[in-house]
Amino acid sequence: MTVHHLCIWHQSELVATLTHDTMENSWGLVYAPTWKIRPKAFGFSPALSLDAEKHDSQSIRRFIENLLPEGRALDIAASANGVGRSNIYGLIHELGAETTGAFRFLPEHVDGRLEPAHAERRQVSIQELDARIRDRDKEEFVVWDGKVRLSVAGYQDKLLVYVDGRIEDGGAMYLPDYPLASTHILKPQPVDSRFPHMVVNEHFCMSLAKAMGMPVADVFLLRTPRPVLAVTRFDRTPIKTPAGVPSVARRHVIDLCQAADVPVSYKYERNIGGSGVAAQYRDGTSFPTLFNQLKHINNKASDKLLMMRWALFQLLIGNCDAHGKNYSFFMDNQGLKSAPWYDLVSVVQYPAISHELAMAYGDVFNIEEVKGFALADFAVRCNIDRKLMQREAKKMASSARKHAQGLAQTGPYLEEESDFAAQLASYVLLQADRLEQYAGEAVHIKSARL
Structure with a gap:
């Protein structure tokens, strides 16, 4: 053995x-x-x-x-x-x-008490980053110096870096070799031509959430000059050791799959597939799974409101891919607490991929069919007061109308990017009207029909 x-x-x-x-x-x-x-x-x-x-x-x-x-x-x-x-x-x-x-x-032979002063700081220049993004067809982006540099969940190309100072101010970037930890995640534009302006898409959606007062990870559009989304890690805090050496404090965070104790293959509610007989199986993470985590949370009212807002915001931006690994919690001795939002993308902008919802609103997996009955069903299954949902939907719709077009016009976007951002803003405005209307209808649907 x-x-x-x-x-x-x-x-x-x-x-x-x-x-x-x-x-x-x-x-x-x-x-x-x-x-x-x-x-x-x-x-x-x-x-x-x-x-x-x-x-x-x-x-x-x-x-x-x-x-x-x-x-x-x-x-x-x-x-x-x-x-x-x-x-x-x-x-x-x-x-x-x-x-x-x-x-x-x-490993047992590695001393976990090493201080960051012992770390070799391997700097990554903007020029090198640009070259590596350009040459992804020749060398895998996650492999640097012969070593895999990605250890966080997800499908997209990403690079973990430690940034000395503010990335917005040109802070130097380093690869986080042990014992140095990363502070940022860099996400370049995907190679796949089916996802044009993905960096702008996520930057806009994250910026919209922040402008609306939602808890969201900080993002910055870095240019090499190719667009790269720099995401500040909310489970990391740069600090100085007593000796004045830059270090990083780590905060424990788990995603919904880990909180619910399910495998990664259960991140979609239809965990087997969305067509034929497979569509009948819905054992994966769902909105009820999310709200069920309130049993591990102290401030239930606050987190329940955040969960509801997160669910409604996905409808506003058209994010069909909001799944069980896209919602996270801080965990400490008091239990769970919702972490800032991340990976907010308007998936409906890309017709070449499936728009089936990762989590159903009630029994509805088609975003275009999420109307009054589906929202009422969603609220009942998640034990949400429908009048509260209506009030929040109205507030969110109003806030989205206030900020969406301005962000598209004033964001750090180039010509074609600005056109794409304007397209996004137009979609958000349409969804704001729909969300307000259907949340209002949900209040008046009799429970006996659900």
């Missing part, structure tokens, strides 16, 4: 030991006694709590799997590190020093 071990660290403190039995494909997790007695200690997720005598092997595996990249990025990471894409342990062994959240997964 071969059992492998990884030590899990928070900053410079040992938190737990992760074990994997390769023959049995079983997982174990044991929290360190010194961590458990800390006054504000917390577990990885609701399913992996501190007080459990033993943790379910599959729950551990699901939590780890949800930390890893997806799709082609996962294939690249697996190939570059010489492991199979299904080898979850092998992947977290190679990528675990810089995952989402507070914890680092390090």
